[in-house]
Amino acid sequence: MSNRAIPNAFVKNVLQNGLGRYICQLQRVTLNFCKATPSSLGTRDFIEKYLVDFTRENPGTVVYVKPIRNRAPFLVAEYLNGRQERVSTKDMPADEVCKWLEHLRTRSGAQIVNLRKEWLTNTPSIQGVWHPFLNKNPSLAGTSFPAPELYGAKTESKSATDMVLEEAGVKKVGSVDSASSKE
Template identity: 55%
Template sequence: MSNNAIPRDFVKNVLQNGVGRYVCQLKRITFRFCKSHGGSRHMRDFIENNLLEFTQKNPGVVCYLQPRRHRPPSVVAEFLNGRREVMLLSGKEVPEICKWVEHMRTRSGVQIVNMIQNNHTETPSTQGIWHPFMFRDSEMAATEFPSKKFSQIQVTGKTATDLVLEEQLKVSSSESSDSHIEGK
């Protein structure tokens, strides 16, 4: 598939879905299957075991069953914006059919396009891509924690717990000496 086959569009600001609440964009879903053909076996299993649960969880989505003789199973999703998508499900097992139905339910119905920006550069970053482990020691990746080497502060050789305990002792001793001086 060439890059020209995918529709292109500019990045736009999209308004939030609904005013104050989420509005499901899927208005109708049609399950097409054959009652006797073996290729529709998983679709029939999905309809028998999972469709009732789907309809109970999504009362705003209308579900239709359309038996068709000697045709591969498919799902037709119709959205509030008027778009209609057909997905062939031959060879898909029940968990995969569940995932595709959920995918259709959560879609906005907007056509999938290759997003392009108004600005373009051949070198997006002169510094490279940063990630949280960029300047970390690679030895840490193979170390089991807690580790004596990585838990000690390199300058003093003491652990962070030792330093916190020392600070606490200093604070408590200064508080006791201050209260002792005020008592005289």
């Protein structure tokens, strides 16, 4: 399929998918098949072998079995957002029908689109995307790592706390000992 046929969009998610638990977006599945044609054999086998297990595992999904005459078999999946997906199961074995049904069950029902970007934010940053070397010196590009001079703690001449304590006349080291000896 051409890229022109698939629309472009940004990343989307099904918001508010249940309060505190997951809600399957697949609402209804209809299995259309013919009772006589050989192209419906895999769908008929799926109905006989796997359909009861599927309905037990997915109690929130309604499953309809609809016999139709002299037509190719297909699945119709209806989602909570109102979209429908149709998959032809002509000449598929029962296992492949099961895989397609599982694929439809795990989808959100949103239309398949080409992504313009792999990320989206409502408040874009003027600065751009953060990376580990964002505010570092460009000379680090030629440095071989590990470099011990980069990992040590930086010591400034005096901190603001040291300046305030110096003006107050209190010694930083041994201030607890001198206070206990005066008592």
